[in-house]
Amino acid sequence: MDNFIAARSQMALSLGFHIVFSCIGMVMPFFMAVSHLIWLRTGNPNYKNITKAWSKGVAIFFATGAVSGTVLSFELGLLWPEFMKHAGPIFGMPFSLEGTAFFIEAIALGFYLYGWDRFNRWFHWFTGVIVGVSGLLSGILVVSANAWMNSPKGFDYVNGKYINIDPIAAMFNDAWFSQALHMSLAAFAATGFAVAGVHALMIIRKNNVVFHQKGFKIAALFACVAALLQPLSGDISAKDVAKRQPAKLAAMEAHFETEKGAPFILGGIPDEKEKKVNYAIKIPGVLSFLAHGDFKAEVKGLNSIPENEHPPIAITHFAFQIMIGLGVLMMITAVIYFFALWKKKEWLTKEWLLKLFVIVTPMGFLAVEAGWTVTEVGRQPWIIYGVMRTADAVTPMPGIAYSFYVFTLVYVSLAVVVTFMLYRQIKMVNILYDVKEGVQ
Template sequence: MDDFLAARAQMALSLGFHIIFACVGMVMPFLMAFSHWKYLKTKDPVYKGLTKAWSKGVAILFATGAVSGTMLSFELGLLWPEFMKHAGPIFGMPFSLEGTAFFIEAIALGFFLYGWEKFNKWFHWFCGFLVGLSGLASGILVVAANSWMNSPSGFDYINGEYLNIDPIKALFNDAWLPQAFHMTVAAFCATGFAVAGVHAFYVLKNKNRVFHFKAFRIAAGFALIGAFGAPISGDIAAKSVAVRQPIKLAAMEAHFETEKGAAFVLGGIPDVEKEEVTHAIKVPKVLSFLAFNDFDAEVRGLKEFPKDEWPPVAVTHYAFQVMIFFGMVMMAIGAIYLYAHFFKKDWLTKRWFLRLFIVAIPFGYIALEAGWTVTEVGRQPWIIYGIMRTADAVTPMPGIQYSFYFFTAIFVSLALVILFLLKRQIKMVPKLYDPTDPLFEAKEKGGVA
């Protein structure tokens, strides 16, 4: 493994690992705050127990996210010094603001964890809600930095120099709103389905059923926000890409020929050498409509661009297909949930219904990682789109592959520790209620049907 590949692999691993905790930090506090609000309104002790259980999970994942985020910030400087030399003064503002949001989140979380019976109940609730707001702001600000890499603005690039720097314009670049919106929706979808699936598993096992069923209902509600919001945010993001990065759109669809009324490709195997895609289902004119709201609009193909500027077509295309597939599956599960909620409430405790959510636990994060791959790999060979190539930004220091191996071992260890802590936390859920809730009446031992 050469140093350039090792640097890219290490960055990919770090981002892929950290993005999970970033998304959990953006969403889980809102689940926690909603459960707390339900407790304050109903005085139901199950909601209090659920709020405390989720708050401990938030604390565990917050600490891990802080570690992985800190490592990531160091990697930017160590692995890509040429990039940070020029980009740092331009897009440093969102990182500075993200640090402020992080500190607010940490303080608010401390207040919430240790403020039970000590603060006014509504101030205490607000502290939990503030954890969510600051976590959401933190994620959006990081996305602002990434979106700047896809749509660089706020400076003039003249004779290799970065002049007339405007950090505000860099922060609010053209890609910021579409990416931030899509990322936020994806976070709600991924975290909602993961949490709902975990609690559905314990409902199915008849362990602390009332507790887990109420948790399942809350998490599923948040998952629906993401599942039905994803097509809307994805459409906005795709239209933005079509205008700003037409070559990325072409790679996403393995679209080689420039044509009007371009077909939307489902599946398929891209052949870069022959410049074609085979074994694909093509829906006529749909790509033109999705990109430009016009069935006859012209969509530029890869052949229109220099081949040395093509992103890795196969990786980008497959990642895009994976994201779409799992997004559609989660939307279908969401539709089934809504139908059950309004018309077939007895389905909510059926084994097949709960198993749908259990199977879907990883779907959101698979789609999330695939979408992030589309964003990052689809921008290559540029680290700053159209300005600086990734190969020109990497550190000249040798031996990066050993750093990659070391960081991989750290992330694997962190993942194992997190799984152990979360599993133990779930097992410690207190029995605060009578498990013979009428919702869970069944033919055998009060189990689910």
């Protein structure tokens, strides 16, 4: 494994783990705050118990997210020194603000975890809200930095030099809103379905049914609303990518020929040599509509883009198809759940509906990983789109492959530890709150 592949693999591994921790850290505090608010208004002890149980999960993922995020910060400088040399002064502002949001989140979480029966009850709840808001802002600011890599702005690139730097323009680049919206909704959907799935499994097993029913409803509502809104953000993102990164859009759809009325491709296996997609279902005109709002609009194909600027087509295409497929399954689940709430309330206690949520449990995070793959792999061969190639940014330091092996071991170990801690936490919840089973 050469240094370039090792550096990219290590970064992909780190991001792949961190994005799960950060999504949960962004979203779980909102679930916690809603449950806490319901307890304050109703006095129902089940909601207090749910809040306390969720707050421990928030603490676990805050700690692991802080560790994995710190590693990523060091990796940017160690693995991509040429990138940070030039890009740091331009897009450093969102990282600095993210650090501020992180510290606010840490302080608020400390107040929240140790504030039970010590603070005014409404002030205590408010500290939980601050945890959620600062966590969400932290995520949005990091996405803004990544969006800059996809849509560089706030500087002039003249004769190999970066001049006239404007950090504000760089932070609010053309891609930040669409990426931040899409990522935030994805985080709510992924975390919501994961939490709802765990509660659904506990209900099926007849463990503390009332407790888990109430937790399930809060998580399911967040997840289902986000899943139904996600296609709208996806449409915004698709039009943005079509305008700024036509090569990425073409790779997402394995779209080889520039044409009007371009079809939307479902499935299929790209054949890069023959420049076609085998075994695909093509829906005429839909790609043109998604990209430009016109069924007859022209969509640029890979044939009109220099081959040395093509992203890895197969990986990008398969990741996009996985993201779309899982997103559709989550939408269907959301529609069924809202229909049950509206017309078929008896479905809410049916085991088949609970099993559906159990099946969907991992889909949100799988879709997040696939979507992040589309974003990052689809930008290649550029680390700063159209300005700096990834190969030109990698460190010349030897031995990066060994670093990749070590970090793989560290992250796998971290995943095992976090899984064990969550498993133990769920068991403790069932033991501690079993006595509350009769409380309605």
